[in-house]
Amino acid sequence: MNKEGTIYTIVFVFIVSFAFVFLLSLTNQATIEQVELNQEIVRQGAILSAMGIAAEGSEEIQEKYGMVATDPDAGLSVATVDGQLVYGTQFAGPGLWGTIEGVLAITADLREIVGIEIVSDNETPGLGGRINEPWFKDQFRGERVAADGIDVTQIAGDGDPDRANSLIDGITGATRTSDSMEAIVNRELQRLQSVEIQQILRSLESQGGDA
Amino acid sequence: MSDVADTRPGAILKNNLWTNNPIFMQILGICSALAVTNLLTNTAIMTLGVTLVTGFSSLTVSLLKKFIPRKVRMIVQTLIIAFYVIIVDLVLKAFLPEISKNLGPYVGLIITNCIIMGRAEAFAQSNGPVVSFWDGITSGLGYMGVLMMMAVFRELLGFGTLFGYQIMPAAFVRWTIMVMPPSAFFLLGLFIWAGKTMMRGEKT
Structure with missing residues (x-):
């Protein structure tokens, strides 16, 4: 042949x-x-981390996650952390190149962000991809939520230490990703206020969730 | 490049590690040299992946070379390389998820690493399977050597650590530029300069 x-x-x-x-x-x-x-495990670890529950390694993550009351369909979770009731919500929203997925945790009065964690993103490595870096995520810890949500704007480029001003320092060279993060977080804050979501959260609260 | 045709294992080793190093002499595989060299652990896993893929691709190409029609030669080589890269990707995802996340899209991009295709086309197409495998592995090691050296500088100066262990004193001011891709350009340039100067010294 x-x-x-x-x-x-x-x-x-x-x-x-x-x-x-x-x-x-x-x-x-x-x-x-x-x-x-x-x-x-990554998803569970992100929920715990956003809620401010320390857990290392897959076994501890699974164990502590068992103590959080969750509704996977609505992407909601409720836990009491250090005596304070905390809501966690899984978000997915458009970034610059693709969907940004993560977890946002907030106090039960929806007035203060507890933490944020990114599960997956397709942002530009070294620019938008820096939303994964601790200096960016740590800015959300304890940040007050203003009436119109939060504001992600370029300031000094190394984080905004003021927790009361509802202002997050954006990423230099990644304005579109910073804007996306602002939109995603604010949309999530809106979603948490809806009657439907509040009902789910109430029922999760009654299930307990003491981490 | 006078000893390219020399297929003794020792000659191949020296050729691929030094005289004809894929990075120093052929300037191949540069994209990944810039991208993954700011942490030693990531560099080690990534270059290990490249080494295995190069070795096994060359082996497979060499085994199949008699059956591959010339006109689809490169397509089949790419298919073989992609096959091994996806295997590496799956194994990392399953057993080293943390590193898989850090390496992100770069594992998939091993497919486009010119070293692998280069060895398959230049060596494995015309040599036996065992010696091709050896050629692939040593080419990968030549690549690994240079990238690991770059990673030592970048991680030490950029983070003050080596393999994640703190080396520099706490007061050490980190060189942020070392973490960013541009520093790899500077380092690579300096390395190529140093390497070529040493080689010239050997010849005279």
Whole structure:
């Protein structure tokens, strides 16, 4: 058979592609459970971290997460942290390149942000991707929420230490990502005020959740 | 590059690690050299991935070379490389999720690392499987060596740590630029300069 002929080439490419894709599917099947478990632990860890509950390692995360009252469908969680009732809400909103997913935690009176954690994003590494960095996320801890939500604006580029001004220092060179974060957080604050969400939160409160 | 045709294992090792180092001499695989070298742990895992992918891709290309029609040669090579890269990606996701997240899109981008394609095309296409595997592994090690050296400088000066362990005194002022991609350009330039100067010294 002519190795350079069209028929041989087509058959060869088909067989090679089939064989490699088949092997890949097998590997994917073999690892998918572990990958999903890892993602679940990351999600649980993010909820705990946003709520200000310290947990290290997958076992401690799963153990402490068990003490948080959650409604996975609504993406809501409720826990009492250091005697204070804290709501956690999972958000997903448009960033510059793709969806930014994360968790926002806030006190039960919706007046003060407890913390924020990013689960996944596709922002530019080194620019918008810096929303993952502690200096950016730590600015949200204890930040007061104004009547019209929070404001993410470029200030000095190294974080805004004032917790009372509802102002978060944005990321230099990533204005669009900073704006997206502002929009996402404010939309989430709005969502928490809706009657429907408040009802779910009340019922979660009654389930307890003492971390 | 007089000894490219020399296929003795020792000659290949020296060639790929030094005389014909993929980064110093061929200036290949630069994108990942800029991206992942600010932390030693990430660099080590990433370059280990590249080394394994290069080795096994060269092995597979060499085994299949008799059956591959010339006109689809490069497509098949890319397919083989992509296959191994996805395997590395899946393994990292399953067993080292933290590092997988840190490396982000760069694992998938190993596919585009020119070193792998270069070795498959330049060496494995015309040599036996065992020696091709060795050639791939040593090319990966040559790449790993340079990137690890860069990572030592970048992590030490940028974070004051090595493999995450604090080395510099607490009062040490971190060089923020070392964490950012531009510093890799400066370091790489200096490394290539130093490497080439030393090689010239050897020749005379």
